[in-house]
Amino acid sequence: MTPKILHIGIVEVQFGEDVTIVEPVNLYRCTIEDHAFIGPFVEVQANVRIGSRSRIQSHSFICEGVTIGQSCFIGHGVMFVNDTFSTGGPAGDREKWKPTFIGDRVSIGSNATIMPVTICSDVVIGAGAVVTRDIDVPGIYAGNPARFLRAIHS
Amino acid sequence: MTPKILHIGIVEVQFGEDVTIVEPVNLYRCTIEDHAFIGPFVEVQANVRIGSRSRIQSHSFICEGVTIGQSCFIGHGVMFVNDTFSTGGPAGDREKWKPTFIGDRVSIGSNATIMPVTICSDVVIGAGAVVTRDIDVPGIYAGNPARFLRAIHS
Amino acid sequence: MTPKILHIGIVEVQFGEDVTIVEPVNLYRCTIEDHAFIGPFVEVQANVRIGSRSRIQSHSFICEGVTIGQSCFIGHGVMFVNDTFSTGGPAGDREKWKPTFIGDRVSIGSNATIMPVTICSDVVIGAGAVVTRDIDVPGIYAGNPARFLRAIHS
Numbered sequence: 001m002t003p004k005i006l007h008i009g010i011v012e013v014q015f016g017e018d019v020t021i022v023e024p025v026n027l028y029r030c031t032i033e034d035h036a037f038i039g040p041f042v043e044v045q046a047n048v049r050i051g052s053r054s055r056i057q058s059h060s061f062i063c064e065g066v067t068i069g070q071s072c073f074i075g076h077g078v079m080f081v082n083d084t085f086s087t088g089g090p091a092g093d094r095e096k097w098k099p100t101f102i103g104d105r106v107s108i109g110s111n112a113t114i115m116p117v118t119i120c121s122d123v124v125i126g127a128g129a130v131v132t133r134d135i136d137v138p139g140i141y142a143g144n145p146a147r148f149l150r151a152i153h154s
Numbered sequence: 155m156t157p158k159i160l161h162i163g164i165v166e167v168q169f170g171e172d173v174t175i176v177e178p179v180n181l182y183r184c185t186i187e188d189h190a191f192i193g194p195f196v197e198v199q200a201n202v203r204i205g206s207r208s209r210i211q212s213h214s215f216i217c218e219g220v221t222i223g224q225s226c227f228i229g230h231g232v233m234f235v236n237d238t239f240s241t242g243g244p245a246g247d248r249e250k251w252k253p254t255f256i257g258d259r260v261s262i263g264s265n266a267t268i269m270p271v272t273i274c275s276d277v278v279i280g281a282g283a284v285v286t287r288d289i290d291v292p293g294i295y296a297g298n299p300a301r302f303l304r305a306i307h308s
Numbered sequence: 309m310t311p312k313i314l315h316i317g318i319v320e321v322q323f324g325e326d327v328t329i330v331e332p333v334n335l336y337r338c339t340i341e342d343h344a345f346i347g348p349f350v351e352v353q354a355n356v357r358i359g360s361r362s363r364i365q366s367h368s369f370i371c372e373g374v375t376i377g378q379s380c381f382i383g384h385g386v387m388f389v390n391d392t393f394s395t396g397g398p399a400g401d402r403e404k405w406k407p408t409f410i411g412d413r414v415s416i417g418s419n420a421t422i423m424p425v426t427i428c429s430d431v432v433i434g435a436g437a438v439v440t441r442d443i444d445v446p447g448i449y450a451g452n453p454a455r456f457l458r459a460i461h462s
Binding site for chain 3: 016019022032040076105122
Binding site: 155156157158159160178195215217231234235239241242243244265267269284298299 | 323324325326327328329330331332340347348349363366367379381383384385413415417418419430432434435436448451452460461
């Protein structure tokens with residue numbers, strides 16, 4: 001049999017000023033604000049908003065329902081999740097997908113995994129961490145599951 | 155010097171009915187059954203079988219020797235492994251690679267890593283988990299290494 | 309608005325003899341020595357050296373400042389890190405990025421994350437591990453954070 005073959009692309013994306021993209025990428029029906037950067041091998045799904053000056057590095061996947069604030073840095077190979085398989089598998093109905101809210105100046109290390117949570121501003125997530133709960137205190141978090149490691153001494 | 159440059163593609167793949175693929179992908183000498191879906195930036199190697207209605211999401215890598223059942227959901231950035239480096243490095247000889255068997259209705263969270271194991275039907279693997287042992291009891295497993303978390307209450 | 313669209317490619321790379329590359333890849337201002345292999349969906353940044361006979365598997369990201377020895381095997385989805393967000397976010401100034409040195413015959417499992425460290429020769433890093441400290445004793449290391457598991461019995 002012959003499969004149906006679709007292709008990645010940039011479809012119905014609202015771009016702010018001075019956005020830079022390195023293709024190949026798959027971006028659709030999302031909003032990418034001023035001065036943002038999207039690296040190669042990235043997918044950003046529908047109903048995502050990426051704030052001004054935020055950078056999405058290579059190999060990352062931003063799923064439907066994620067809101068990322070301003071001046072955030074999303075490392076390489078970071079995967080966001082909107083379906084927790086809470087009934088034993090995919091929700092099926094996208095009404096059951098859960099949103100994620102990332103504040104401003106949040107830096108997420110490479111290969112981190114972000115379950116549907118809210119992360120406040122001024123947070124660092126360590127590389128390889130798995131964030132399973134909301135974070136409402138600024139600081140550095142790491143591990144699987146991610147735990148508070150220390151305050152930020154800048 | 156000039157390197158030898160090869161290109162990804164779809165080579166000698168046996169497709170069932172109504173399969174959907176989002177390019178770019180690298181698929182070769184594998185079998186993809188009816189109604190399956192393969193997202194972008196995915197590689198599926200030789201001697202892999204992906205069962206009916208199973209979905210392989212973006213950025214995942216399905217290595218040689220993996221068998222995935224029906225109605226499975228493989229998240230984004232999931233990596234399967236067939237070489238355990240048991241003698242301190244790559245086995246060299248593919249005769250030493252180990253197979254993986256995934257049952258039906260298995261959902262694997264994004265960024266999970268699956269060593270060569272057997273996973274029974276009706277299992278959820280949490281995002282970011284590292285599965286190092288066979289799983290023969292249905293339920294939800296998470297962590298590094300992955301451990302039984304709870305039964306599925308659907 | 310219209311974004312600035314760049315494209316991946318192979319730019320100012322010094323290749324040794326008999327190097328094999330599977331496109332699409334993004335390689336720039338790095339050195340790739342004799343008989344090395346670079347799989348698809350890989351990015352290798354500037355000021356990286358990949359030693360003879362080393363293999364970089366699909367979906368991996370080798371950041372600026374990484375030196376990889378000879379006969380290494382870098383699995384799929386492996387992410388190297390050069391910025392530890394030590395002041396609460398991206399260093400901004402690349403002078404503050406930290407280097408990584410990988411010895412010879414080092415095998416790094418898929419989905420592993422490598423912070424800026426030195427790893428001696430003859431080491432195996434387990435799949436999904438997060439390496440946060442220097443490793444100066446040969447052996448097998450795994451977990452998040454990675455810890456010594458056992459010696460290599462070859």
